[in-house]
Amino acid sequence: MKTLREDLRTLAEQAPTVDLAARAVQGARRRRVNRLVVATAAALCVISGGGVALLQQISPAPQILLTPPETTVLPLPGKGIGPVEQAYRPRCRSNGGPCAEGVWRIVTREGDTYELAEAATGPLAVTADGRRIAYYSSKQRGIVVRDLASGRMWKAPLKQPEEDFAVEYTLRLSPSGLRFVVSGWGGRREPNKLVDVERKTVTDLAAGWWPVSVSDGSGPVVLAKPYDMTSQVWVLGHDPITIQDFTYYYSALAPDGRTLVRLGQTVDRNRKPMVRQDGSIVIFDAIRGGRETRIPISGLPEGLAPSLLGSWLNDTELTVLAVPQEPNGPASVVYAVDVRTGESRELFALRDDDPFVVPGLIR
Amino acid sequence: MDRYEGFHEFVRARQQSLMRTAYLLTGNAHLAEDLLQTVLTRVAAHWAKLADGGNPEAYARKALVNQTISWRRRKQVELPGAELPERAESGQLHDEATVRRIALHHALAQLTPKQRAVIVLRFYEDRTEHETAQLMGVSIGTVKSQTNYALSKLRALAPQEVYR
Numbered sequence: 033m034k035t036l037r038e039d040l041r042t043l044a045e046q047a048p049t050v051d052l053a054a055r056a057v058q059g060a061r062r063r064r065v066n067r068l069v070v071a072t073a074a075a076l077c078v079i080s081g082g083g084v085a086l087l088q089q090i091s092p093a094p095q096i097l098l099t100p101p102e103t104t105v106l107p108l109p110g111k112g113i114g115p116v117e118q119a120y121r122p123r124c125r126s127n128g129g130p131c132a133e134g135v136w137r138i139v140t141r142e143g144d145t146y147e148l149a150e151a152a153t154g155p156l157a158v159t160a161d162g163r164r165i166a167y168y169s170s171k172q173r174g175i176v177v178r179d180l181a182s183g184r185m186w187k188a189p190l191k192q193p194e195e196d197f198a199v200e201y202t203l204r205l206s207p208s209g210l211r212f213v214v215s216g217w218g219g220r221r222e223p224n225k226l227v228d229v230e231r232k233t234v235t236d237l238a239a240g241w242w243p244v245s246v247s248d249g250s251g252p253v254v255l256a257k258p259y260d261m262t263s264q265v266w267v268l269g270h271d272p273i274t275i276q277d278f279t280y281y282y283s284a285l286a287p288d289g290r291t292l293v294r295l296g297q298t299v300d301r302n303r304k305p306m307v308r309q310d311g312s313i314v315i316f317d318a319i320r321g322g323r324e325t326r327i328p329i330s331g332l333p334e335g336l337a338p339s340l341l342g343s344w345l346n347d348t349e350l351t352v353l354a355v356p357q358e359p360n361g362p363a364s365v366v367y368a369v370d371v372r373t374g375e376s377r378e379l380f381a382l383r384d385d386d387p388f389v390v391p392g393l394i395r
Numbered sequence: 396m397d398r399y400e401g402f403h404e405f406v407r408a409r410q411q412s413l414m415r416t417a418y419l420l421t422g423n424a425h426l427a428e429d430l431l432q433t434v435l436t437r438v439a440a441h442w443a444k445l446a447d448g449g450n451p452e453a454y455a456r457k458a459l460v461n462q463t464i465s466w467r468r469r470k471q472v473e474l475p476g477a478e479l480p481e482r483a484e485s486g487q488l489h490d491e492a493t494v495r496r497i498a499l500h501h502a503l504a505q506l507t508p509k510q511r512a513v514i515v516l517r518f519y520e521d522r523t524e525h526e527t528a529q530l531m532g533v534s535i536g537t538v539k540s541q542t543n544y545a546l547s548k549l550r551a552l553a554p555q556e557v558y559r
Binding site: 036037039040041042043044045046047048049050051052053054055056057059060195198199200217218219220386387 | 399402403406407410411414415416417418419424427428431432435436437438439440442465495496499500503506507508509510514515518519521533534536537540541544549
């Protein structure tokens with residue numbers, strides 16, 4: 033392996049010289065100020081909310097600590113849980129020591145946070161309406177789908193070893209969660225399967241195609257395959273079409289069963305990176321191809337840029353995740369964007385954790 | 396007292412070494428700089444704790460690896476650069492080292508971020524399987540299997556180099 037070591041060292045010597053100390057301290061100061069502002073606001077809320085109670089107490093005033101409020105996390109109950117807003121795995125906070133992979137946490141639209149102890153390995157996916165989750169169960173050796181309100185569970189008729197999720201993978205759910213594509217690459221097995229947990233069927237999909245969108249029942253399944261400067265989009269049952277972008281940034285299939293949206297981008301070979309997203313969405317017919325409509329997204333605050341697309345909220349609105357363009361920018365926010373006008377409206381902000389899951393987001 | 400006392404010295408002493416690792420992990424100078432700045436900002440934010448008995452460099456290296464894996468999608472917009480011209484600017488043929496370097500650069504770009512991280516940690520930083528597993532937050536079995544996949548891919552992608 034001497035040659036590989038030597039070649040890696042030679043390649044590493046190409047790294048440019050940098051001087052990042054001042055910029056890093058500046059960034060850390062900004063983060064600190066932001067945190068203190070949030071903590072002070074939280075403390076003020078506590079003071080004003082509990083003001084009456086405090087006045088009735090004769091004992092000395094309690095000490096006010098300027099620390100952010102801790103998240104209360106409960107084990108996920110078997111049923112009776114409302115729709116999910118987002119999910120995340122807590123970021124490792126250890127100082128250089130070993131850091132075990134954390135379990136998934138689910139945040140409901142009502143603001144409650146629950147921990148899903150059974151989903152220690154692999155993916156978690158949430159249906160676009162937030163009502164069902166799917167995750168890998170080591171005990172079942174496969175994906176299970178769970179209705180959060182009723183507690184009903186469906187087991188996938190496909191056994192998968194944990195190693196399928198030690199590499200790159202995607203779990204793409206249909207709106208009901210009862211049909212999904214699970215695919216993986218970079219490992220020994222590289223599965224690419226369409227699974228129906230209600231009908232108990234498993235269908236092999238062509239290798240090398242990435243799942244974009246899955247509909248319920250016998251509805252359309254959309255796959256994509258990127259090439260150097262183009263991509264192919266394939267609605268199963270039709271011929272694949274070619275689009276003039278290398279991209280993975282698609283929406284779910286629209287309610288009309290044929291319209292797909294992707295993030296707009298420009299390519300300049302003299303620029304690094306050569307491909308940049310341009311803040312627009314491109315609407316196209318995933319079955320026939322041909323004419324495309326490009327709409328600039330408006331209403332995003334400065335410092336945030338569209339990064340991923342998701343499910344459709346209705347016939348004209350699509351979810352879009354906007355992320356900070358600078359490492360220390362504002363928090364990522366999920367918006368609804370009107371595909372006819374490009375106008376956006378804020379839905380909710382994401383926690384600063386990664387990996388994260390937003391119901392219906394295509395990533 | 397300055398909250399960041401000693402941080403500038405740490406960065407001055409270690410940033411170039413960290414930058415080389417960041418460059419190998421991302422394969423792109425701009426992304427590497429972006430990645431390292433993000434990580435150093437985090438180090439600065441925790442500097443008081445790290446300087447007081449912590450290990451800032453270990454923290455930074457672990458954060459580099461984890462951050463680069465979570466930037467998977469960003470990496471995918473990086474397209475392969477132009478093909479190696481047959482002759483260098485002087486009109487001479489490229490030397491063997493340059494050809495090998497560019498071939499490896501292209502081959503690494505085809506690996507998944509986890510495979511790339513395993514190769515960098517095991518064969519550039521000379522980490523043991525145990526250390527690599529700790530840095531990546533995965534099991535030793537995953538490190539072994541990812542190393543095997545990555546090496547097979549490199550052999551297929553850069554056959555002239557025959558990394559065995």
